[in-house]
Amino acid sequence: MSTSTTSDAFVLDDTTLDLLFREARTANTWTDEPVSVEQVREVFELIKLGPTAANSQPVRLLLVEQGPGRDRLIPHMSGSNSAKTAAAPLVAVVAADTDFHERLPEHFPHSPGARDWFKDDASRERNAIYNAALQTAYFIIGLRAAGLAAGPQSGFDKDGVDAEFFAGTTWKSQLVVNIGHPGENAWFDRLPRISADDAIRVV
Amino acid sequence: MSTSTTSDAFVLDDTTLDLLFREARTANTWTDEPVSVEQVREVFELIKLGPTAANSQPVRLLLVEQGPGRDRLIPHMSGSNSAKTAAAPLVAVVAADTDFHERLPEHFPHSPGARDWFKDDASRERNAIYNAALQTAYFIIGLRAAGLAAGPQSGFDKDGVDAEFFAGTTWKSQLVVNIGHPGENAWFDRLPRISADDAIRVV
Numbered sequence: 001m002s003t004s005t006t007s008d009a010f011v012l013d014d015t016t017l018d019l020l021f022r023e024a025r026t027a028n029t030w031t032d033e034p035v036s037v038e039q040v041r042e043v044f045e046l047i048k049l050g051p052t053a054a055n056s057q058p059v060r061l062l063l064v065e066q067g068p069g070r071d072r073l074i075p076h077m078s079g080s081n082s083a084k085t086a087a088a089p090l091v092a093v094v095a096a097d098t099d100f101h102e103r104l105p106e107h108f109p110h111s112p113g114a115r116d117w118f119k120d121d122a123s124r125e126r127n128a129i130y131n132a133a134l135q136t137a138y139f140i141i142g143l144r145a146a147g148l149a150a151g152p153q154s155g156f157d158k159d160g161v162d163a164e165f166f167a168g169t170t171w172k173s174q175l176v177v178n179i180g181h182p183g184e185n186a187w188f189d190r191l192p193r194i195s196a197d198d199a200i201r202v203v
Numbered sequence: 204m205s206t207s208t209t210s211d212a213f214v215l216d217d218t219t220l221d222l223l224f225r226e227a228r229t230a231n232t233w234t235d236e237p238v239s240v241e242q243v244r245e246v247f248e249l250i251k252l253g254p255t256a257a258n259s260q261p262v263r264l265l266l267v268e269q270g271p272g273r274d275r276l277i278p279h280m281s282g283s284n285s286a287k288t289a290a291a292p293l294v295a296v297v298a299a300d301t302d303f304h305e306r307l308p309e310h311f312p313h314s315p316g317a318r319d320w321f322k323d324d325a326s327r328e329r330n331a332i333y334n335a336a337l338q339t340a341y342f343i344i345g346l347r348a349a350g351l352a353a354g355p356q357s358g359f360d361k362d363g364v365d366a367e368f369f370a371g372t373t374w375k376s377q378l379v380v381n382i383g384h385p386g387e388n389a390w391f392d393r394l395p396r397i398s399a400d401d402a403i404r405v406v
Binding site: 009010011012016017019020021022024026037038039040041042043044045046047048049050051053054055057059060061062063064065068069072103106107108109129130131133134135136137138140141142145146147150152154165174190191192193194196199200201202203 | 212213214215219220222223224225227229240241242243244245246247248249250251252253254256257258260262263264265266267268271272275306309310311312332333334336337338339340341343344345348349350353355357368377393394395396397399402403404405406
């Protein structure tokens, strides 16, 4: 299945690198095989170990099963994303908790003043979004490590989703990730990527 | 070395999950073993395949070797981060290119209007930072897949680094990642993580 070549740069084998990156793709169609909440919880238990600034861990997941919950989500998806998200066995609305700093006395206990580093609302929200984005990528990799396809979608009405699901909370939706096993014609050809020469400089 | 238990949730084995997440840690000390620019370029060639919104791929890397380049970076690091970054075999200043949209005709060719989705400067910068953060996490995972320790540091003067290295460009520094092989007493005990019950809701 893999067309990749072995590189001395890695300690993991090509099969693993293919699963995580080279053969992994954003799926647009799904088989009927279900994905359990429990499996995604296990993925979370793995990926929550990934690093964040000041161990802030702002990412939160709303898992949306098929049924009434999904029906509330779909109207907020944009264009062709609606059908993909409607069909996915399980969907995660990935959010950032802008009040992550309230937990720093527990999560960053050696710096008792850490909570006060994030007093400013705008700066705290930027930190929440940035570190939740790091954790969202860990989550996508973790789903792939579980043999699942992840279909991240940024095309949705965030304010609508927040009003629908997160009213009265400090969770702010960032991304919708469809989760399942890829179905027939699950993806288009891979799109072009930037060259290392264009993306990397050395001093 | 691993104390982890096997879980049915994953298709990758425990040794791999340990390398990527469970045993991986932010290193504070380093062995003398060098890290080559070429190895990090190979990591980039892998991780650039990870998904971003509209295939935007805004992440950029400035690799800072030991020597004059490193000497220019260190004064901008905060507190105890200075010594760690000074000692690292190789350092990557991870940046977001706020003009990523100029490449969308090449990177997202089936949507000729994609460049215009990002006309607004503030919205485009938010998208650059968010998607570069996703790619930064892929990069951290990719370094680990190469058997390297990654030490992400957010404590540095971004404006100072941008003026020092990125003046006249559209690259904006986001994170400094120390890269190498862990040395003696490379890390403290792992800090507490949030429970799945607190981070996950289901509808």
